[in-house]
Amino acid sequence: MKEDIAPVEGGGVTTPRGFLASGVACGIKAGGEKDLSLICSERAGHVVGLFTENRVPAAPVVLSRRHAALGNGRAVVINSGNANACTGPAGMANATEMVNRVAAGIGCPPEEVFVCSTGRIGIPLPMAKVRKGIDLALGRLSPQGGKDAALGILTTDTYPKTMGLRVSLGEQELFLGGMAKGAGMIDPRLATMLCVVTTDADVSDEAFTLAARRSVAESFNRISIDGDCSTNDTVLVFANGLARNRTLTPESGEFRLFQSALSLLMGRLARMIVEDGEGISKVVEVLVQGAADEEDAERAARAVAHSLLVKCSWYGEDPNWGRILAAIGYSGASVDGNRVDIFYNGVQAVAAGTRARTSARLVQEAVRLPQFTILIDLGIGSGHCRLLTSDLTERYVRLNKGE
Incomplete structure (x- = not known):
């Protein structure tokens, strides 16, 4: 099985077919670092979302959870430097505006767009900067934008966490990619952590949900740096089907290979989070x-x-x-x-x-x-x-x- 799953050098969220990304600096972070990222599929597909168990969830979690329940996804916009958590009705309005602006920019229903935020709790988003950032990110979407997107979600992380995999299914190939952030406030129980995983696999709803939940249980739900469960933890997994493989179902042998690849990808990203933990030495x-x-x-x-x-x-x-x-x-x-x-x-x-x-x-x-x-x-x-x-x-x- 090992020879059927191989890493892709420099891989990330745009490794699978049909995924575009960008990362820009819009001024949320005072130091001028990238602080807004956008990942978009050329077409809508399945999405599975897993979220924090914290009972004081941030507005982006509340909104993205609603959208995830519908099962279809096209894009996710992520800002860093501000958690948009504990910000009241204005926080929900701002999260909704971010989703609507992206949806209008790529031409899809708002329910197919997700939003994540990470940073300090309790501070209103500077929406004038966010609006400009979203417009800039929309204009820079490209298959080469995965690296910038991974940089745009960092907070106290010391390096971006990305990975890509190629999976061979006989004469067919499908790809998986992912990016994550997290260094402190890590104890997901779905550490402050965010993760976006993409795949071009054609996979049934049932199989996709099963694989995503299993992989998160074995990876992000098995790490802890400080025992703190964030208000913003989110894992989003997108599948657009552009590999055009025979649809994977829970009963197929190919599904077991896909499950292994997804678990490997999330497991490696989760380990990177711990290895980059705030102030750790071991x-x-x-x-x-x-x-x-x-x-x-x-x-x-x-x-x-x-x-x-x-x-x-x-x-x-x-x-x-x-x-x-x-x-x-x-x-x-x-x-x-x-x-x-x-x-x-x-x-x-x-x-x-x-x-x-x-x-x-x-x-x-x-x-x-x-x-x-x-x-x-x-x-x-x-x-x-x-x-x-x-x-x-x-x-x-x-x-x-x-x-």
Whole structure:
């Protein structure tokens, strides 16, 4: 299967056939960086939208959720530097105006256009700048615009996160592309994160929805930097069918290949978000197995990934497995402390709930690495969960102290 899925060098949202993009600077950001992006398909197609579980959603989330329920999509406009969240009726009016302006510019119903915003909460959008930015972005749409679009959605990110894939279906080929942003306020549960994925695959509504939801569950819903769930998290997946392949359905073998490609794409974008996390120095994979069920495994994994004490110990390169045991104990998962085993990069630190007969030096060496894995075996059942997270440094505090 690996030879059937291959990366596309320099790939992004315009890698699939029929997708155009642009990214411009319209003055929302004071420094003159790109701050408005537009992605558009030459024709409407299927769309799946997944959104934040935060109960104080931003106006763009409320509006895009309504449009996603209709199932058809043509374009998405995204601004950075301003979240348009907690901005009242004016915020909804501004989000609606952004959608209507794009729809008029490309000639489609407003319901086929989506809107995302990211940045500081509670500040009204400077709509005069946004209007000019949308008009500029409409005029610059091109198949080469994916890179600029990826730059236009960044906030505290240090680099754009993009990927493209080619999928071979016998003599036919289809493509997938994506871009994402996110570095802080990351704990999606649908980290501040946005993601747009495009494909030219011809795929049935049922298969497309199934593939998108599975891929998000395995990727963006399995990362956490600081445990904060944003007001603006959005994942939009567009399929325009221009590959003209035989329609993929959940029962077809080709669908399984498409699912693998989509999961690979989202998984890589999600990992980029963690690797670029605000102020992080280490990427940590938390694996929980032997839980009573899948839900318990996730409870335990998230408790470890969210624990400030655990994250600080990782930054200090101190294994301090007692903090991990404590987090598991209060996670709400079923736990028998006398059955828990913990491994750092394969080196056992805890055996049956107590210190293992392992050299402390070997465990210490594991947490000194920039990336390492912690395996927690609860020894109760068959439930398991994988979650990608990070340490916590003083740089994170400096980046988020409000200045």
